[in-house]
Amino acid sequence: xxxxxxxxxxxxxxxxxxxxxxxxxxxxxxxxxxxxxxxxxxxxxxxxxxxxxxxxxxxxxxxxxxxxxxxxxxxxxxxxxxxxxxxxxxxxxxxxxxxxxxxxxxxxxxxxxxxxxxxxxxxxxxxxxxxxxxxxxxxxxxxxxxxxxxxxxxxxxxxxxxxxxxxxxxxxxxxxxxxxxxxxxxxxxxxxxxxxxxxxxxxxxxxxxxxxxxxxxx
Amino acid sequence: xxxxxxxxxxxxxxxxxxxxxxxxxxxxxxxxxxxxxxxxxxxxxxxxxxxxxxxxxxxxxxxxxxxxxxxxxxxxxxxxxxxxxxxxxxxxxxxxxxxxxxxxxxxxxxxxxxxxxxxxxxxxxxxxxxxxxxxxxxxxxxxxxxxxxxxxxxxxxxxxxxxxxxxxxxxxxxxxxxxxxxxxxxxxxxxxxxxxxxxxxxxxxxxxxxxxxxxxxxxxxxxxxxxxxxxxxxxxxxxx
Ligand SMILES: Nc1ncnc2c1ncn2[C@@H]1O[C@H](COP(=O)(O)OP(=O)(O)OP(=O)(O)O)[C@@H](O)[C@H]1O
Ligand SMILES: [Mg+2]
Numbered sequence: 001x002x003x004x005x006x007x008x009x010x011x012x013x014x015x016x017x018x019x020x021x022x023x024x025x026x027x028x029x030x031x032x033x034x035x036x037x038x039x040x041x042x043x044x045x046x047x048x049x050x051x052x053x054x055x056x057x058x059x060x061x062x063x064x065x066x067x068x069x070x071x072x073x074x075x076x077x078x079x080x081x082x083x084x085x086x087x088x089x090x091x092x093x094x095x096x097x098x099x100x101x102x103x104x105x106x107x108x109x110x111x112x113x114x115x116x117x118x119x120x121x122x123x124x125x126x127x128x129x130x131x132x133x134x135x136x137x138x139x140x141x142x143x144x145x146x147x148x149x150x151x152x153x154x155x156x157x158x159x160x161x162x163x164x165x166x167x168x169x170x171x172x173x174x175x176x177x178x179x180x181x182x183x184x185x186x187x188x189x190x191x192x193x194x195x196x197x198x199x200x201x202x203x204x205x206x207x208x209x210x211x212x213x214x215x216x217x218x
Numbered sequence: 219x220x221x222x223x224x225x226x227x228x229x230x231x232x233x234x235x236x237x238x239x240x241x242x243x244x245x246x247x248x249x250x251x252x253x254x255x256x257x258x259x260x261x262x263x264x265x266x267x268x269x270x271x272x273x274x275x276x277x278x279x280x281x282x283x284x285x286x287x288x289x290x291x292x293x294x295x296x297x298x299x300x301x302x303x304x305x306x307x308x309x310x311x312x313x314x315x316x317x318x319x320x321x322x323x324x325x326x327x328x329x330x331x332x333x334x335x336x337x338x339x340x341x342x343x344x345x346x347x348x349x350x351x352x353x354x355x356x357x358x359x360x361x362x363x364x365x366x367x368x369x370x371x372x373x374x375x376x377x378x379x380x381x382x383x384x385x386x387x388x389x390x391x392x393x394x395x396x397x398x399x400x401x402x403x404x405x406x407x408x409x410x411x412x413x414x415x416x417x418x419x420x421x422x423x424x425x426x427x428x429x430x431x432x433x434x435x436x437x438x439x440x441x442x443x444x445x446x447x448x449x450x451x452x453x454x455x456x457x458x
Pocket of ligand 2: 258259260379380
């Protein structure tokens with residue numbers, strides 16, 4: 001077997017373009033997922049019964065189905081159901097938002113509920129309304145506990161973008177697939193693709209570890 | 219100052235406070251004792267509406283714990299509470315813990331709140347621990363910070379729920395001394411404790427609770443030296 005560096009060299013521009021798209025989908029998707037997950041997690045922990053039930057149903061629906069099915073639904077089924085055209089990139093980002101949002105909701109809920117009930121009472125006993133206790137006491141403590149599992153979810157979501165190959169988004173895996181189909185250099189291409197993923201996830205892990213260190217976990 | 223009128227508290231079918239009547243005047247130092255499960259903590263927590271009552275009414279400074287949210291918040295600002303487990307905010311330093319109430323409840327400007335907090339910390343003997351986090355303080359120090367935190371909101375009455383029970387014996391005295399100084403300063407206090415010596419020396423009134431009712435209510439020294447109630451006598455023998 002001859003490992004050809006020039007194959008990788010030639011493929012690099014396309015692979016990097018794919019990696020850029022992977023990062024774009026991940027970042028935008030996770031930003032949306034954070035907002036959605038924070039709201040759903042808050043409802044799960046302290047919301048009124050109806051909102052709690054809605055959030056619960058959402059989380060169970062998403063956790064109970066594969067992300068490939070979710071993105072297929074958004075891309076192929078939604079246009080039929082609702083007469084809206086969605087381009088592959090939007091479908092991919094939506095899928096990450098909705099999928100990561102559900103897992104983040106569980107992380108947020110767990111962290112909020114893990115904060116000692118005594119601290120909530122101490123805040124209330126000072127005469128604070130509950131929302132202020134949430135903002136100034138429970139929130140800051142829960143936030144620190146969210147970081148490690150959140151980092152894990154970020155990495156999972158980044159890798160999940162590779163599944164969007166099924167709707168033809170030109171992210172990293174799709175780029176690798178297309179180049180491979182043209183030159184049949186499986187070893188070089190998939191090695192390069194794997195390493196690019198490793199660099200991305202490694203950078204993310206490292207950044208999170210720095211953040212964790214700088215913040216005292218309570 | 220505090221009026222219980224046939225206050226009934228239930229958890230499900232269990233009656234925890236059974237039509238309690240109790241009047242506490244400003245300046246009194248009431249010590250609450252009684253066997254475990256008799257309802258001492260519950261009685262205390264009803265006063266600042268951490269527990270809701272199911273029957274009767276409870277007035278604090280003329281306001282009802284069954285009133286609206288803002289009425290309840292006002293009651294809580296007037297009734298400071300100190301917990302057995304301290305419950306200091308772990309993400310804040312001692313100073314920030316003490317300044318927390320004024321800043322977030324009363325809207326006091328930051329500088330002023332911190333300045334007041336520094337004075338209060340000095341009062342409880344912790345001026346040199348201002349920038350320590352709760353995790354870096356001993357139990358006794360944490361409880362003194364917690365007392366300062368409650369005082370910072372300028373309450374009219376202080377509620378203590380076994381403030382020294384979580385402490386090693388050698389750390390209890392420093393907390394009891396702070397409480398004694400507070401009592402001597404004229405603060406109205408209701409203290410759940412097993413510290414009989416403290417009850418005798420600082421208390422102006424001793425209440426012995428039993429099964430959700432006030433069984434004995436009178437002057438501490440008399441009751442402790444000559445308990446007429448046989449169950450109080452037995453209880454005192456156990457805690458001594
Ligand atoms: N949240 C709750 N749910 C159900 N029952 C409760 C709850 N809190 C307290 N109780 C019950 O109410 C009764 C009185 O409890 P309380 O804590 O007031 O007793 P206490 O006199 O403070 O006892 P201790 O000396 O052990 O602190 C107990 O039987 C307890 O089991
Ligand atoms: Mg108790």
